[in-house]
Every structure is written in C-alpha cells, then in structure tokens.
Amino acid sequence: MMNVDDTLLMAYVDGELAPEQRAEVEAAIAHSDDLAGRVAALQASVLPYRAAYERRPVPPVPESLTRRIDELVSVTTAQKRRPARASGRFPMQWAAAAFVAGAICSGVLTGYLGGMNPLKPGVDPWVRSVADYQVLYGRDTVANIREDKVSTEQVLSDIHQRDGMPVNVPDLRQAGLKFKRVQRLNYHDRPLIQMVYLPERGDPVALCVIEDAKGDAPVSTQQVGEMKTVTWRANRLAYVLLARDTSLDLQKLGQGIASGKVAELYGQSAEEAPRASRAAPCNDAAQSCRGTTT
Incomplete structure (x- = not known):
C-alpha cells in the first residue's frame, strides 16, 4: 500500500491529484479507517474562500x-x-x-481590518484575529454547505482525543441559527475551534473556542471592528461568539451557552466526564436569546 501523508491527503481533498494518483489514494482510504477519518477532518475544513474574497468589496x-x-x-x-x-x-x-x-x-x-477602523485596546489578540477572519464570511460563503453529521462527529472526536479540548456544539436552532460546520483552525500553533451558524437572514454567526490558562471570566460584550463579540472564559477555555449587526441578542445567547442552559447538538458521550459548563438541555434559554426585529 502506498505511503499517504497529510500533504498528499490535502492535495486529494483539494482535487489537485492526477487521476492515477487519486485512484491510488482512494484505494488506500478504502482500506484504512484512520485515513478515512483524516480525510473527513480535512474535508470539514474546506470552505469556498475564493467566492468570499470575490464578493467582498476592496476597502x-x-x-x-x-x-x-x-x-x-x-x-x-x-x-x-x-x-x-x-x-x-x-x-x-x-x-x-x-x-x-x-x-x-x-x-x-x-x-x-474589520471595516478599516482601528481595533480598541484591551481586546485579546486571538479575539482580534478571529474578528478579522470572520469579517471575510458572507452569507454566500456558507449558505450552500450542508450539515455533515459524520464529519462533524469525526472532527469533534479528534478535538477531544488529540487536543484534549472538551468542546461541544450548542444547539441554537431555537434562536433561529442553523448549524453549518465545525473546523479546527490554528492560532500560533494552538488549536482554535470554530463553529459556524447561519440565521434565516443576514451574515453567519460563529462561536470560537481556544485553550486559555487564565482564570474564569464572565460574559462580556465588545465591538471589534465590524463584529459584535461576546466573550467569556471557563475551565481553561476561552470563548467568543461573534457576528455583524443582527437581530439576535448575542449577549443573551452567549449567557445561555456559558451558563449551560443551551442543549448540545453534538458533544461528548454521556460516559465521558462532563465539564461544569457543559451545556444541558433547555430550549427555553435558547428561545429567549432571539432578538426583537424592527
């Protein structure tokens, strides 16, 4: 069997292999659960960035x-x-x-970045980077992405087992947000988890998580460039919920997630040790996060 490394798998996912080499990789994947899992994780990180840049006006x-x-x-x-x-x-x-x-x-x-406005002092650098990254996302960037249960569970399994991060995907459907995809990104060689949701109207909403050794911090709201951000820290994890101006009350939504009053859509199995801030079923909390439209 041929030696298949991550570089070759990425070329396969990106469609850059010749037909003969692609066939060899597919044969190797068919005989290896590990390769199949790695391909699923890579595929879960593919987004139509070209379209996002083409539709984004030049500042x-x-x-x-x-x-x-x-x-x-x-x-x-x-x-x-x-x-x-x-x-x-x-x-x-x-x-x-x-x-x-x-x-x-x-x-x-x-x-x-973020509307060509200088960012306010006091914003965590990783939050600034996430805001700069998220501003490139328009509705068309993720509108055609279909939720993939298998890929999502594989990505979360890798995050739990390899990174040791007990990250769960909250169920925000009662707040009018449809889950699209979870990705494992990198910030200065640290795993940064991004969960993307799409409202019925408007631009995407993202929830991002990174490891942070600082102490717990309550929910806080701040404008970062074009993005409204809601941040908090719990159990050595830092969170940011962010979006452009929307009809959603992001602060209430963030408080619901942080307090564990929003149900999980995807998460660790019941046999694994739960975290203190792990989400518990409560659709009413998610419903209360829906903002008032004008």
Missing part, C-alpha cells in the same frame, strides 16, 4: 497611507536626482493598494 486606501507613500517616493526621487518617467512609474493609487493588500496578507495591518 478604501487610507489617505494617511497614500500621503506617506507619496512622501517616501518624493524623498527617494530627490536623493537619486533622477527625472521620473511617466511610462515606468507605478500609479500611486495602485501602489498604495498593493501595499495594503500585502500588509493584510502578512497580518501587519490588523487595525485596518
């Missing part, structure tokens, strides 16, 4: 950045004492745009 270039680039170009030109050639000069608007695009990709301009 305007800050005037201060344009002026700064003008100054740098002027100084360089004066030092070299060379006349500018119109045919070879890169237009300033495109130069500034290219600078912003490159900085965003490298994570330098974190403060400009």
